[in-house]
Amino acid sequence: MAFQLAPEQLESGAPVYLQIAGAIRAQVENGVLASGEKLPTIRALAERLDVNRDTVAAAYEALAAEGVVDAQVGRGTFVRGLRTRPRASGPVVISLSRHAERLLELERARVGYGAGRGAIPLHALKPDPRHFPLDSFRRSLARVLQDVGAELLTYGDQQGYLGLREVLAERLRTHGILVGPESIVLCQGASQGIALSLRLFADADAAIAVEEPTYPNALAAIAGLGLTPVPVPMRGSGADLAALDRALARPDVRAFYTIPTFHNPLGITTPLEHRKEVLALAAHHGKAVIEDAYEMDLRYAGRPVPTLAGLDEDGIVVQLLSFSKSLFPGVRAGAVVARGRHVDALLALRHASDLGGALPLQAALADFMRSGAYDRHLAAQRKRLRARRDALLESLARELPEGATWTTPEGGLQLWLELPEPLDSRDVHADALREGVLVAPGFQFQCDGRPSRGLRLSIGQSDEDAIREAVRRLGKVVRERLAAEPTQGGRASIQV
């Protein structure tokens, strides 16, 4: 069918050249204009439509840019079909980024716990769903949706719900951390806080000093951002300070990621003196400290040690808070506590990441805390965790053979069991799985995944009876493995 276009076919509003291009495009799409058909000359169409020639020329140019027509010099402008481009003969493969490939590698190296259905879970740092304060939280959620309403369904405050930041600031003050709500950026659990604070200080190809062993998801966040972890071995009750000194002296190291309270996976708490040394070293080298305080609210024994953020006089500490262990992960509320420009930059990073978190849950958490329900829940949780820890310690002393050692946590969900030489955590994990017990093998807490004699044991999801039974089976597994090993007379002396 021949080309047709009259002035009355043009709509108003859009620039005229776009109107012309649009009308022609529509005719191509409808099949009114077939592939290969010649369009009128620019002059002819300009006259017919009573517009400037430049306008028609612009329309044809736009159509050519879109691939709808071909302008052939000296011949005219022709409708064409879909451009056929040379393509690889095989399937098109879009390569992933190096960082994404690295993360997939880390995923593959992770222990699969999937086969452990029905096994006693001592592997995961998750609170027990049987103790979730579901009803009172639900009431808080209903209350804030009723009282605050539609405001909670907007993008809201980029920094997170002010009411929650206010409650958190009050609580932090009781821990000696003197900040206001303006120093707190809410995020999705401490995990997002880790990613944001890494990006706050480090560009890709920089490095981050980390305790070793440490939290595997921190290692994943580091790898996923193209950063390199620089391990600082844990010795005694904290990171080896000489090694930390060396690590922080490296120009590519931008920050130290540390879990001073109820360390993951060790379960230990670093002493005050050590904390002061860490801060002095970081200040000396002008490097940031990222303090992961994810289990801070779960102390059930001993006396609190001032946090790094509380001791920080130089504004070099960024502190991460979480409610995933002390309340439940589904609240998806955590916080980054920072100072000055660090807050502005965290907000910009957050904005460029996901435009902010779930305000209804943040507001519900604020209500839940103000109502006293959180403190009641904490009191009950601490009591339960204390009883579980005691059951675990007693069982370990009873069931584990000589040569096994373990830490004595004063809070949180986990302790660290070091198996006797020459056992390996991977083997014992596999054996225990067969006996119906899930434990977290130590190699996954190393930067390079090298073998480890350690196992992380969690009291989060099992009660005292289950813990006793699990440790009984674990003890059996360990003794059997030891008995099966060739005698290792010479190796005992290697152990300090």
Next chain:
Amino acid sequence: MAFQLAPEQLESGAPVYLQIAGAIRAQVENGVLASGEKLPTIRALAERLDVNRDTVAAAYEALAAEGVVDAQVGRGTFVRGLRTRPRASGPVVISLSRHAERLLELERARVGYGAGRGAIPLHALKPDPRHFPLDSFRRSLARVLQDVGAELLTYGDQQGYLGLREVLAERLRTHGILVGPESIVLCQGASQGIALSLRLFADADAAIAVEEPTYPNALAAIAGLGLTPVPVPMRGSGADLAALDRALARPDVRAFYTIPTFHNPLGITTPLEHRKEVLALAAHHGKAVIEDAYEMDLRYAGRPVPTLAGLDEDGIVVQLLSFSKSLFPGVRAGAVVARGRHVDALLALRHASDLGGALPLQAALADFMRSGAYDRHLAAQRKRLRARRDALLESLARELPEGATWTTPEGGLQLWLELPEPLDSRDVHADALREGVLVAPGFQFQCDGRPSRGLRLSIGQSDEDAIREAVRRLGKVVRERLAAEPTQGGRASIQV
């Protein structure tokens, strides 16, 4: 006070050397041992405690590593105070990452709308809170917390709540996108989807082809990850294909970020032919396409055009969905639709970013959709938006002087107004603000923030009357600006 340590002071469980170190550390912290005091020799303490000398040596080493004691060769081991380290005399300054600094720059360059309290808002792509279906969503939320319960408060499925992924897959199939729930990764709005899919394909220092003008937060996400945007100018009804060809041919360009439906900020929808060309070009160059379909559900006129994901035969498209515009931002639910390994890698990236989203809200959204409430809401929204768009188009035709042109969107919240030469969007924005009207000036949608004659006008938050009044004031501002300009006789011919 003299050093005291007896075997009965050691606890059981921990490795003996740590028990010894712990007991000594406690005495230092309690002040029982003063700074400068000498500890017993290794031999003496080993005898007193009836342990191996190596064990005491290990304890002293651990204490030295922590900074609690000093081992002085030939003299012995001494308690010491906090190490005094040479420090910079001024305050400690922790430098931010280059990416964070770049984001802060972008933030500073953003237009501040804060002075616009009480002004008619035509600037923001946000739905109108007066039309949030608050009550029915609240009922959905209460229902799922009642029916599903504690499971929604766990970490849950890393990929996001299965029930929501199932509903989304069903809806996508009606759009010709044949995927199952296993191809969908839920995230926090399309914004997190942008950041995740950028990281899926591009490492820092790579580049991303983007339409220009484009969504400013996509530019922020690109900058925040250390990536470089490569602008492809929008011409006629889509990106200039020759320029896109050149951009995708660059080895450092890893993907093309595009908003083909209800483009932000232009409001246009690219035609089918153009979409096929985009896919052919991307397949030819082996580059990914990130299709931002954030307003897909908001078509109120014209016929739907197949999405890039629906047309994709090579698995090169990653599609982003959002409910922030069609429902409300506070639901914080969006999705990335991908294929094969891309899904695995997105999950790993998500895991390393924040361990997943808010399950209660995801489950509530699934219930809300299944109940029919979402479709009822959409029907009402589309009707309202259509009326608002018509009011806007009529007002523009009536109030704007010759030389102004604008787009005619078939859905979504925004259209693009191009001011007559020689006006600049920044000036007109400022003038309009003084007249009580907020508009989004075009320079912020450019990669380099260079001047623009464009304004993005949003119908999201203002009803017809407000829109008419706002455009009346805007028309006045534009005419006054034009009248104040020196005559630009020669410049009109520059305009095509």
